[in-house]
Amino acid sequence: MFSRRMQNLTPYVPGEQPRDRSYIKLNTNENPYPPSPQIRAFLNEFDFDALKRYPDPLSNDLRNQIAAKYGVRPEQTFVGNGSDEVLAFAFYAFFDSHDGNLLFPRFSYSFYPVYCDFFGIRYHKIDLNSDFSIDVCRFSDADESCGIIFPNPNAPTGILLSLDKIVGLLDDYSSDRVVVIDEAYIDFGGASAVNLIDTYSNLLIVRTFSKSMCLAGARLGFAMGAAPLISALFSVKDSFNSYPVNMLTQKIGAIAMSDDAWLQSATAKIIAGREYLTSELRKSGWNVLPSGANFIMAGKIGLSGEEIYLRLKDKGILVRYFDIDGLKDFVRITIGTDDELKILLHKLPSA
Numbered sequence: 001m002f003s004r005r006m007q008n009l010t011p012y013v014p015g016e017q018p019r020d021r022s023y024i025k026l027n028t029n030e031n032p033y034p035p036s037p038q039i040r041a042f043l044n045e046f047d048f049d050a051l052k053r054y055p056d057p058l059s060n061d062l063r064n065q066i067a068a069k070y071g072v073r074p075e076q077t078f079v080g081n082g083s084d085e086v087l088a089f090a091f092y093a094f095f096d097s098h099d100g101n102l103l104f105p106r107f108s109y110s111f112y113p114v115y116c117d118f119f120g121i122r123y124h125k126i127d128l129n130s131d132f133s134i135d136v137c138r139f140s141d142a143d144e145s146c147g148i149i150f151p152n153p154n155a156p157t158g159i160l161l162s163l164d165k166i167v168g169l170l171d172d173y174s175s176d177r178v179v180v181i182d183e184a185y186i187d188f189g190g191a192s193a194v195n196l197i198d199t200y201s202n203l204l205i206v207r208t209f210s211k212s213m214c215l216a217g218a219r220l221g222f223a224m225g226a227a228p229l230i231s232a233l234f235s236v237k238d239s240f241n242s243y244p245v246n247m248l249t250q251k252i253g254a255i256a257m258s259d260d261a262w263l264q265s266a267t268a269k270i271i272a273g274r275e276y277l278t279s280e281l282r283k284s285g286w287n288v289l290p291s292g293a294n295f296i297m298a299g300k301i302g303l304s305g306e307e308i309y310l311r312l313k314d315k316g317i318l319v320r321y322f323d324i325d326g327l328k329d330f331v332r333i334t335i336g337t338d339d340e341l342k343i344l345l346h347k348l349p350s351a
């Protein structure tokens with residue numbers, strides 16, 4: 001009954017969403033705060049009759065809004081059903097094993113190898129420095145490659161790569177191979193590379209509404225890059241699904257994008273929570289990697305990541321651990337509300 005393609009699939013496993021009891025959920029990097037209140041007003045007034053029509057296949061209003069916010073042109077923007085879909089389209093459009101391996105960091109977003117297997121793209125993982133930071137020279141020094149992708153800040157380490165290092169990488173790397181920077185977490189204090197898209201026509205920035213915009217449930221992601229890259233993404237989309245972004249999500253996304261004051265205050269709360277949690281954990285002897293994201297990687301000598309995860313789960317708190325050599329001593333903790341972080345600190349296991 002099943003195709004050979006199907007038999008070879010190794011799907012991505014998302015963080016657990018258990019329903020057996022109520023947990024403090026610090027395991028999937030969602031935002032604990034509600035989205036812009038202007039969205040509630042829109043939903044209350046939404047004309048439900050409108051649902052009988054298909055949405056705009058080009059998502060023009062939303063893309064105009066994105067273009068205005070980031071100072072790019074609408075034809076330099078693309079939107080999709082979550083940034084996972086945008087990433088999948090980018091893998092299909094730009095990475096081809098005939099040209100070499102796709103390069104990404106050894107510890108990185110675990111969906112990348114899944115897309116590679118799905119689209120038949122060979123890949124090579126680039127080792128990180130001993131402090132888990134990315135060494136851009138290792139990308140430009142690698143053998144024949146068909147492109148580069150990395151999150152900035154990286155996930156799950158949370159470590160930021162500076163703009164000057166990114167410029168160095170783009171200067172050294174082949175200008176006819178695409179470099180994708182997955183900026184899912186950049187709003188939590190990092191410097192975006194979006195201003196470089198006019199200079200580097202091989203640079204694609206991918207973003208999401210799931211984290212800083214508190215809209216994981218709406219499923220909305222976007223990309224910004226030179227117009228030829230964007231039109232390639234449209235060709236992939238239009239060979240797959242004309243309407244991946246529904247009409248409610250298009251509107252909700254445009255509202256969130258225009259409500260700058262709310263975005264600033266929501267991200268400031270997360271950054272303050274991250275700094276508070278980091279310093280409290282360090283005071284209690286935990287090793288915490290420096291994070292520019294809405295999560296931290298933390299570990300305690302004498303406890304494995306799995307033990308920390310299990311002991312916190314038992315106390316009603318979900319975090320994420322990784323059964324991967326090099327990361328087994330850590331758990332990834334999403335920044336929750338101040339109250340959630342206080343409860344977490346109170347219930348931390350000791351070695």
Ligand code: PMP
Nearest residue numbers: 082083084109151155184208210
């Ligand atoms: N990129 C990275 C680095 C992520 O951690 C995530 C969230 N799992 C995504 C992309 C996908 O986010 P979404 O599909 O919700 O936009």
